[in-house]
Amino acid sequence: MTQINRRDFIKLTGASAALVAVPSVLKAEIGSAYEARVVVVGGGFAGATLAKYLCLWGDANIQVTMIDKNPNHVSCILSNLILNDRLNMNDITLPYTSLQDNYGVIVRQGLVTDVTGDDVKIVHLDDGDTITCDYVVLAPGIEFIDVPGLKEGAANNFDVVPHAWIAGPQTELLRDQLHSMQQGDTFVMTVPQSPYRCPPGPYERACVVADYIKRVNDGDGHVIVLDPHPEVTIEKETFEQAFNGIYKDIVNYVPNATLQSIEINPGEKIAKTTAGDYAGKVLNVIPTHKSGKIVEDLGLLPVGARFAPVDSASYESTIRPGIFIIGDANDSGQPKSGHMANSQAKVGADAIIRMIASKSSSVDFVHDPARLEKIRTNSACYSPITYDEASFLTAVFAYETTNNSMKLVQDSFASSNSPHWNKDNFEDMFIWSESLFSNSFT
Ligand SMILES: Cc1cc2nc3c(=O)[nH]c(=O)nc-3n(C[C@H](O)[C@H](O)[C@H](O)COP(=O)(O)OP(=O)(O)OC[C@H]3O[C@@H](n4cnc5c(N)ncnc54)[C@H](O)[C@@H]3O)c2cc1C
Incomplete structure (x- = not known):
């Protein structure tokens, strides 16, 4: 109401x-x-x-x-x-x-x-x-929180797989990676476990990236949203309407996908989750806080x-x-x-x-x-x-x-x-x- x-x-x-x-x-x-x-x-x-x-x-x-x-x-x-x-x-x-x-x-x-x-x-x-x-x-x-392959104690691979969830150089790195995407490329991202900073933020990011692919790469590309929750946690109607409407050919929303580890290979990065493995040119992991x-x-x-x-x-x-x-x-x-x-x-x-x-x-x-x-x-x-x-x-x-x-x-x-x-x-x-x-x- x-x-x-x-x-x-x-x-x-x-x-x-x-x-x-x-x-x-x-x-x-x-x-x-x-x-x-x-x-x-x-x-x-x-x-x-x-x-x-x-x-x-x-x-x-x-x-x-x-x-x-x-x-x-x-x-x-x-x-x-x-x-x-x-x-x-x-x-x-x-x-x-x-x-x-x-x-x-x-x-x-x-x-x-x-x-x-x-x-x-x-x-x-x-x-x-x-x-x-x-x-x-x-x-x-x-x-x-640590993620095997990405962050283990003080060591991390955030310079290859950015979180961009504490703004600064990480934000610029993710921007540059997004801009390097060619037609047909995939952007994989993960939603952190609740509670996390800015509840709508990850879904908002999926929309901003999908919009970028739509405008700049002629809609030829994908955004895979890996969410550990069973459904969108906030503004559900808004984001479901966006994912299934204006971005239906771009966004693939995967619920119950808890991140377990990541793998970095030449040319692709893989998020391994409870709902399967997902590879992309860009991998944006927002770890649980x-x-x-x-x-x-x-x-x-x-x-x-x-x-x-x-x-x-x-x-x-x-x-x-x-x-x-x-x-x-x-x-x-x-x-x-x-x-x-x-x-x-x-x-x-x-x-x-x-x-x-x-x-x-x-x-x-x-x-x-x-x-x-x-x-x-x-x-x-x-x-x-x-x-x-x-x-x-x-x-x-x-x-x-x-x-x-x-x-x-x-x-x-x-x-x-x-x-x-x-x-x-x-x-x-x-x-x-x-x-x-x-x-x-x-
Ligand atoms: C993409 C995105 C979109 C968002 N959109 C919104 C929005 O629309 N509306 C909204 O209200 N919020 C939004 N947020 C959330 C908001 O940014 C955070 O909730 C907010 O920044 C929290 O403020 P804070 O002061 O607790 O922490 P922070 O902003 O993280 O500040 C913590 C500060 O502490 C410093 N620090 C940490 N440890 C130490 C130490 N040991 N010694 C010295 N300094 C230290 C850090 O350098 C940092 O400057 C968004 C977040 C993201 C990621």
């Missing part, structure tokens, strides 16, 4: 991507007599937003250092549009300079390798440097878990107090999306400021019922289906006190239908993404 239409959503997202507390109310409640140091690990949509809002809502009383291994962030959002040359890498490269200049975030480039200490924490970087702080926020995104490596290294993943458990009112780790985990890396039961990462960051920033202001080391303090009932998060994805048409999906989540978790708000789930994709959505996609990029990074 669609309660929010596309235009309403665009108006809402223009105001803010998501909010838990009105900053002026928050400041009035807590005053300004507090001081603390926070280190944020990871400058993606989650980490950048949290660093910005800690400075914005916490005034100058909180020293915020954000550390990322890269000099700027390359957005996964819109990155499928690099594959068909709709955008170039500059369009999705987001510098950190505004966070420094406009809000006073201290930005450091480096890889965080460890966090030691209890009340006072020491963050260790790979260059041997350390930073002392009171709170640590981990926002490292994802790491990939787990939390970014630092989360596992710090022992914040229970045995056998892929994502880190957190308290949904603050995003504090349920395993190690004083460490917060936001964005794709946590197991909050909400969709893994940049829009959601931005939302979670605001809830986390609000909780940390309240803890700092109250000089409370316990998240119980932020479980005040008046605060809990305000907690809302939001997710949204736009999926290009053709060169200039897209589909749309959004959902709102609210805190549920009975089991301390975020639950989908009834009737808030909205997606485009009749038609499932159109030009208006495609244009709105850029208004929405610009708003989200700016809300997170500038």
